[in-house]
Amino acid sequence: MPTEPYAWLAQSLATIHRADWYRSVLSIESRPGAVVLLAGGKGGAPVPPQQVINFASNDYLGLAGDSRLIQAAVAATIEYGTGSTGSRLLSGHRELHRQLEEALASLKQTESALVFSSGYLANLGALVSIVGKRDLILSDRYNHSSLKNGAILSGATVIEYAHCNIEDLQTQLQQHRQHHRRCLIITDSVFSMDGDLCPLPQLLDLAEQFNCMLLVDEAHATGVLGTSGAGVVEHFGCTGRQLIQVGTLSKALGSLGGYVAGTETLIDFLRNRAPSWIYTTALSPGDTAAALAAVNIVQQEPQLRTQLWRNVDTFKQLIAQIPHLKLLPSESPILCLPIATATEALKVGHQLKKLGIFAPAIRPPTVPTSRIRFSVMATHELAHIQQLMEAINSIFSFPG
Numbered sequence: 001m002p003t004e005p006y007a008w009l010a011q012s013l014a015t016i017h018r019a020d021w022y023r024s025v026l027s028i029e030s031r032p033g034a035v036v037l038l039a040g041g042k043g044g045a046p047v048p049p050q051q052v053i054n055f056a057s058n059d060y061l062g063l064a065g066d067s068r069l070i071q072a073a074v075a076a077t078i079e080y081g082t083g084s085t086g087s088r089l090l091s092g093h094r095e096l097h098r099q100l101e102e103a104l105a106s107l108k109q110t111e112s113a114l115v116f117s118s119g120y121l122a123n124l125g126a127l128v129s130i131v132g133k134r135d136l137i138l139s140d141r142y143n144h145s146s147l148k149n150g151a152i153l154s155g156a157t158v159i160e161y162a163h164c165n166i167e168d169l170q171t172q173l174q175q176h177r178q179h180h181r182r183c184l185i186i187t188d189s190v191f192s193m194d195g196d197l198c199p200l201p202q203l204l205d206l207a208e209q210f211n212c213m214l215l216v217d218e219a220h221a222t223g224v225l226g227t228s229g230a231g232v233v234e235h236f237g238c239t240g241r242q243l244i245q246v247g248t249l250s251k252a253l254g255s256l257g258g259y260v261a262g263t264e265t266l267i268d269f270l271r272n273r274a275p276s277w278i279y280t281t282a283l284s285p286g287d288t289a290a291a292l293a294a295v296n297i298v299q300q301e302p303q304l305r306t307q308l309w310r311n312v313d314t315f316k317q318l319i320a321q322i323p324h325l326k327l328l329p330s331e332s333p334i335l336c337l338p339i340a341t342a343t344e345a346l347k348v349g350h351q352l353k354k355l356g357i358f359a360p361a362i363r364p365p366t367v368p369t370s371r372i373r374f375s376v377m378a379t380h381e382l383a384h385i386q387q388l389m390e391a392i393n394s395i396f397s398f399p400g
């Protein structure tokens with residue numbers, strides 16, 4: 001008889017360490033931005049924080065440290081307090097939530113939108129309420145964890161199709177669609193760990209052909225892609241077509257929270273059925289006001305996006321000049337350098353950090369193959385990108 005029911009935890013952790021899959025947190029000791037202060041050393045003697053150029057954040061437009069968002073959050077907090085004190089259907093609803101939902105619907109050009117406490121919860125809530133046991137979900141193999149777990153939680157039959165592979169999706173639909181009541185195709189619009197885009201127009205066509213719903217997760221696209229920053233739906237000229245859009249307020253919008261955007265009927269249904277909206281506390285006044293300020297900036301300042309894409313181009317041009325390096329295919333500000341092993345990726349991450357560059361090693365089980373992931377920001381200066389290239393050059397021309 002085992003006498004220690006928790007002993008497996010330490011053993012399991014040791015296995016994670018041996019595979020170089022172990023993860024831990026790093027403390028940032030400044031406002032978010034293109035340059036941040038990373039806390040020095042773990043425990044032991046105090047080490048001064050290190051200034052690094054930040055290629056690790058999802059804050060594509062630099063809004064998380066923008067004084068207008070900060071002021072909006074402070075003003076809302078002073079007026080309405082720190083907490084919203086209850087769920088939206090009980091005591092948690094504020095006029096600010098309605099304003100934010102209206103602004104999101106306007107950005108997305110949809111009839112309506114619903115704000116959740118995070119993007120993760122928006123996906124869980126949408127998936128568990130619109131499909132169930134008798135239904136089918138077809139899911140891109142590289143989808144975000146919140147889509148994968150939402151699919152499992154929904155109780156629907158889940159079939160993964162090969163990444164961005166329309167032929168495979170079509171084959172699965174031909175084989176399985178007829179055996180289920182409703183069918184839902186789910187996909188990231190910008191793939192979060194790769195940076196490529198889903199083939200949205202073809203997905204919409206297939207969905208129509210097989211009488212399926214389509215849910216796209218615009219987490220990394222909102223504020224970033226499309227002329228007005230509405231996302232990949234706008235980028236591909238699919239605005240106004242019927243689909244379910246999900247996203248986050250925590251990436252380019254610099255705040256915290258998530259949303260679903262779509263028809264009034266869909267949103268009304270979610271308000272009545274989505275457990276992760278009904279049974280959780282409403283978004284705080286501060287987060288709501290900051291996100292609202294961000295949506296306005298996204299709509300009124302396209303120059304932020306222009307600068308972001310200029311930086312992405314510079315990054316791609318400069319890295320192309322370094323021999324033997326090839327980025328993964330990307331059409332977004334997420335640019336990944338493949339590295340053969342997790343151990344090697346960790347080593348490159350540490351070397352970059354020593355050279356003043358903050359960019360994470362992304363390893364299994366998050367992704368099938370290891371890589372260093374760079375996120376470009378609108379607020380990066382040319383010198384920041386040049387310094388990164390010098391660092392990459394020195395690491396890859398003098399390995400070890």
Ligand SMILES: *Cc1c(COP(=O)(O)O)cnc(C)c1O
Pocket residue numbers: 118119120121123144146188192217219220247248249250256257258
């Ligand atoms: C970050 C992310 C989420 C989760 O959003 P949060 O607001 O951080 O919970 C969902 N989907 C994708 C594709 C993401 O990248």
